[in-house]
Amino acid sequence: MRQASVLMDRDFAIGHTDPRLFGAFVEHLGRCVYGGIFEPGHPTADEKGFRGDVLELVKELGPTIMRYPGGNFVSGYNWEDGVGPVEQRPVRLDLAWFSTEPNTFGTNEFMDWCRAAQVEPMLAVNLGTRGGDAARNLVEYCNHPGGTYWSDLRRQHGWEQPHGIKFWCLGNEMDGPWQMEYKTATQYGLVAKEAAKMMRWIDPTIELAACGSSGRNMPTFGRWEDEVLEHTFEHAEYISLHTYLNNYAQDTKAFLACPDLMDQFIEEVVAVADGVAARRRSNRRIMLSFDEWNVWYRTRRNRKDRVKEGWPVAPPILEEIYTMEDALAFGGACISLLNHADRVKSACLAQLVNVIAPIMTETGGPAWRQTIFHPFAQMSRLGRGKVLRTQVTSDTYEATYYDPRGAQDLYFPIPAVPYLKVAAVADEQSGGLSLFLLNRDLDQELDVSIDARGFASLAVREALELRHDDLRAANSSARPDHVAPAPLAGVRVEGGRIRATLKPASWNVISLAP
Structure with missing residues (x-):
């Protein structure tokens, strides 16, 4: 992991x-x-x-x-x-x-x-x-x-x-x-x-x-x-x-x-x-x-x-x-x-x-x-709220993105892509915190440790993941909820410290209340 x-x-x-x-x-x-x-x-x-x-x-x-x-x-x-x-x-x-x-x-x-x-x-x-x-x-x-x-x-x-x-x-x-x-x-x-x-x-x-x-x-x-x-x-x-x-x-x-x-x-x-x-x-x-x-x-x-x-x-x-x-x-x-x-x-x-x-x-x-x-x-x-600066420490990978422009092919190298991409938004009225977490590793789970300083006490209000074993899976009129959010289990909180395990190739949202 x-x-x-x-x-x-x-x-x-x-x-x-x-x-x-x-x-x-x-x-x-x-x-x-x-x-x-x-x-x-x-x-x-x-x-x-x-x-x-x-x-x-x-x-x-x-x-x-x-x-x-x-x-x-x-x-x-x-x-x-x-x-x-x-x-x-x-x-x-x-x-x-x-x-x-x-x-x-x-x-x-x-x-x-x-x-x-x-x-x-x-x-x-x-x-x-x-x-x-x-x-x-x-x-x-x-x-x-x-x-x-x-x-x-x-x-x-x-x-x-x-x-x-x-x-x-x-x-x-x-x-x-x-x-x-x-x-x-x-x-x-x-x-x-x-x-x-x-x-x-x-x-x-x-x-x-x-x-x-x-x-x-x-x-x-x-x-x-x-x-x-x-x-x-x-x-x-x-x-x-x-x-x-x-x-x-x-x-x-x-x-x-x-x-x-x-x-x-x-x-x-x-x-x-x-x-x-x-x-x-x-x-x-x-x-x-x-x-x-x-x-x-x-x-x-x-x-x-x-x-x-x-x-x-x-x-x-x-x-x-x-x-x-x-x-x-x-x-x-x-x-x-x-x-x-x-x-x-x-x-x-x-x-x-x-x-x-x-x-x-x-x-x-x-x-x-x-x-x-x-x-x-x-x-x-x-x-909605105040977006916090995040310092992320994560393994990285290299990629080259192809973006065509007419008859000319363009290739954009991306030298150090963190497996974890994250945004954190603080709700100044409630004192809560929302975390948006993308695990870009296609094969491995990602154990994430978050130190949210200044948040003395937090509790999980909602934790959801969006993932599917088949990355080609899609919704349709016959199967409108084939790909849909499901509970993200195992989120642990102690004061302002949050731990979560993110499945491979998953989008995750954690909402925390004071």
């Missing part, structure tokens, strides 16, 4: 988790909206067409903020198409996913759904085929109380009170050639600055996120952030970053190591942002919005998995089926987000339903939890 030790102190903190760290993402893509959150006629649907079974699972999952309407979709979206009488809304071809968009569901329906789901909305504006004028009109439509053309149009459409949307994304992945009217960093920076300026003139209380790199493997990474922030530093509170973890190489050890590259990505973006601040002699700090992250690779590279020919409405695309192995890598990403709570203040799991999602549905049928549902739900429920 391997040994690992963790040292922490309740007074030595990384930072506090922002409620927005536990967000998710709804895009007009595949069956995420139509047949996902919105399915009039479904046995559980309410009068607005919102699936009640999905809403119940969303509340259990616990997202706090929801990004909408894209994603790639937003770069060709005319927001005016999705408001007003449904029967008068135009049907459009969506060039992002080569689908037909009926516009039955739009901004106001999304706001009603957010209220039903009890989540904060995050809206993205189209800075691809459109610009600052359409963006400021959307802010006026959503947030201005009345007495102007756009705000009175909202009231005429049946939403008397302003929506009061606070968080806005200035476009999506504008560094990507796959994006409609993608731009150089200078072109995007200029557009984003002018859009931000006008949007904030309409509503000075909003917060704005500028587009960072759509991946650490982008050839412009680093230079892009530097140039974009040269233009938007005084206008945006956040810079975005996106990551999708993969196992193209079918190398489980490297796959479970790749969240450590996510740590590095975050720290590199922070360094670039602070470099821009240093050139200005500014104390202002740009925060990070990790507004797309997940495991995604099986349905990513082949066109038949991304596009259904004939321009269908809501085709079944990007419906990644997640395994136990995926849940382990996903849990590592959760730990990475928690351990950067000082600068990552917003994050969105991409996406929510059916499309690379923790929740799956059958049209007219049931909804169920995918394997990745469980680490996210536990992080959202138990990860």
Whole structure:
């Protein structure tokens, strides 16, 4: 059995988790909206067409903020198409996913759904085929109380009170050639600055996120952030970053190591942002919005998995089926987000339903939890509070992560991967402590000794493990709980000292009460 030790102190903190760290993402893509959150006629649907079974699972999952309407979709979206009488809304071809968009569901329906789901909305504006004028009109439509053309149009459409949307994304992945009217960093920076300026003139209380790199493997990474922030530093509170973890190489050890590259990505973006601040002699700090992250690779590279020919409405695309192995890598990403709570203040799991999602549905049928549902739900429920610095002593291994970029293959060496990856979150109100522990050893149990200094007396409130003998095991409508949390036995506590034995290839959560 391997040994690992963790040292922490309740007074030595990384930072506090922002409620927005536990967000998710709804895009007009595949069956995420139509047949996902919105399915009039479904046995559980309410009068607005919102699936009640999905809403119940969303509340259990616990997202706090929801990004909408894209994603790639937003770069060709005319927001005016999705408001007003449904029967008068135009049907459009969506060039992002080569689908037909009926516009039955739009901004106001999304706001009603957010209220039903009890989540904060995050809206993205189209800075691809459109610009600052359409963006400021959307802010006026959503947030201005009345007495102007756009705000009175909202009231005429049946939403008397302003929506009061606070968080806005200035476009999506504008560094990507796959994006409609993608731009150089200078072109995007200029557009984003002018859009931000006008949007904030309409509503000075909003917060704005500028587009960072759509991946650490982008050839412009680093230079892009530097140039974009040269233009938007005084206008945006956040810079975005996106990551999708993969196992193209079918190398489980490297796959479970790749969240450590996510740590590095975050720290590199922070360094670039602070470099821009240093050139200005500014104390202002740009925060990070990790507004797309997940495991995604099986349905990513082949066109038949991304596009259904004939321009269908809501085709079944990007419906990644997640395994136990995926849940382990996903849990590592959760730990990475928690351990950067000082600068990552917003994050969105991409996406929510059916499309690379923790929740799956059958049209007219049931909804169920995918394997990745469980680490996210536990992080959202138990990860609120002060993230503590941890000193981990653990055996390590070496890995090489494969991350393709078009025709160029990229290999990232990871020289010293600790078998134990951990995050610790203190609840300052209750005096409790939550531990998130990933054992990346595929063969051996891991005996973990934790010295939680400053916690005089703790008792186990809850201890759970997520594991399966078959790393390819997945959930389905027929077997919705095939992979599910089970009690973690044998956790011992004496004062502030905790001992636990973690099974090979396992995700573990321990909640301790004073």
